[in-house]
Amino acid sequence: MRYIFYAISIAVLCFGWYLEFIYDVPDSQITVNFFTGWFLVVIGVSSLLINLFWTEPNRPR
Amino acid sequence: MNKKIIAIFGLTIVALAAVYLYSFGPLAGLRTALSINPASAKPIITSGAAGGTVSTASASTSAAAATSSPFGNAALVQEFRNRDMAQNHYRISIPADWHAGSIAPGKYAVSYSGGSGTIGLIDIPDNSTPELFILSQEEPALKKLPGYARVSYGSAKVNGNLSYKLVYKIYKTSAGGQSLEHERVYVTGQDHAALIDLSASETDWQRAAKVFDAVVGSFHWDQ
Numbered sequence: 001m002r003y004i005f006y007a008i009s010i011a012v013l014c015f016g017w018y019l020e021f022i023y024d025v026p027d028s029q030i031t032v033n034f035f036t037g038w039f040l041v042v043i044g045v046s047s048l049l050i051n052l053f054w055t056e057p058n059r060p061r
Numbered sequence: 062m063n064k065k066i067i068a069i070f071g072l073t074i075v076a077l078a079a080v081y082l083y084s085f086g087p088l089a090g091l092r093t094a095l096s097i098n099p100a101s102a103k104p105i106i107t108s109g110a111a112g113g114t115v116s117t118a119s120a121s122t123s124a125a126a127a128t129s130s131p132f133g134n135a136a137l138v139q140e141f142r143n144r145d146m147a148q149n150h151y152r153i154s155i156p157a158d159w160h161a162g163s164i165a166p167g168k169y170a171v172s173y174s175g176g177s178g179t180i181g182l183i184d185i186p187d188n189s190t191p192e193l194f195i196l197s198q199e200e201p202a203l204k205k206l207p208g209y210a211r212v213s214y215g216s217a218k219v220n221g222n223l224s225y226k227l228v229y230k231i232y233k234t235s236a237g238g239q240s241l242e243h244e245r246v247y248v249t250g251q252d253h254a255a256l257i258d259l260s261a262s263e264t265d266w267q268r269a270a271k272v273f274d275a276v277v278g279s280f281h282w283d284q
Contacts, residue, residue: 024187024252034092035084042080044071051063 005046009047016040097145102163104139107154141180142283143167148252149182154279156272168254175269176241178259183247185254191247193224198247208232208240220281224248230263242266246277255280259273 020037077152082088138154155161159173163179168181185194203209213226225247233241240263248255257277259267 018233026186027184031084031089035080038080038084039077046069046076049069051068053063053069053158054062 005051009044012040013044098164101143101145104141106139122175140215150283151252152281155276175259175265180255180257183256191249206231219248222248244273
């Protein structure tokens with residue numbers, strides 16, 4: 001399950017990166033594209049970090 | 062939930078707030094990198110007609126065809142070298158007696174006795190082609206103008222660059238009901254296309270068109 005979250009996080013991060021730096025944005029949509037691209041990058045990075053640092057609580061067996 | 066997760070969550074909220082402020086908020090002004098380069102606004106006055114050709118299947122018009130007329134004097138030309146947008150440096154020559162000024166990054170407004178126009182850059186989305194863009198977006202918008210009628214449309218080469226030329230008439234109410242004829246030339250480029258839009262009254266069109274073709278023929282993309 002954890003690897004699915006990794007994959008989704010990386011996909012979101014890459015899509016944000018694509019929107020911000022590769023996609024040719026029409027002049028009328030530059031602001032919306034800027035917001036969306038960085039929004040996805042921030043969400044992608046933070047979800048990756050949360051996955052990395054997430055620790056399961058020690059439960060008695 | 063441990064402290065690291067809470068810290069990441071908090072940083073995410075702060076980052077999203079910053080993204081919002083830079084996009085739509087008071088910091089949006091810092092993001093607009095495009096500005097008018099002072100070098101773009103100063104023309105270089107030279108004597109003689111500008112070089113370059115417009116080639117079509119039927120005719121070739123050189124800039125030298127721009128003889129002295131109410132629409133310009135070919136003896137002197139002013140060359141504008143636009144350096145506003147990194148991927149779209151260009152130069153274009155216009156008759157010395159035309160008035161021109163930068164009105165936006167990459168864009169000039171020109172006026173002359175008998176008409177006016179604009180020379181600038183236009184963004185054609187990657188998911189479209191210049192021809193599709195002109196016929197599906199530009200022309201439908203022009204059709205809303207009073208008395209719109211297409212005169213001609215076709216493709217040509219401007220100094221090796223594929224271009225599309227749309228000539229149309231509109232009914233100009235402020236000129237005593239006179240029809241105004243426009244020439245719009247789209248020259249394809251690396252990122253943006255160039256759009257040269259020049260107009261004259263219908264009665265002066267034959268004389269004006271030669272000068273307009275010479276102006277279009279002087280257009281070059283620069284590296």
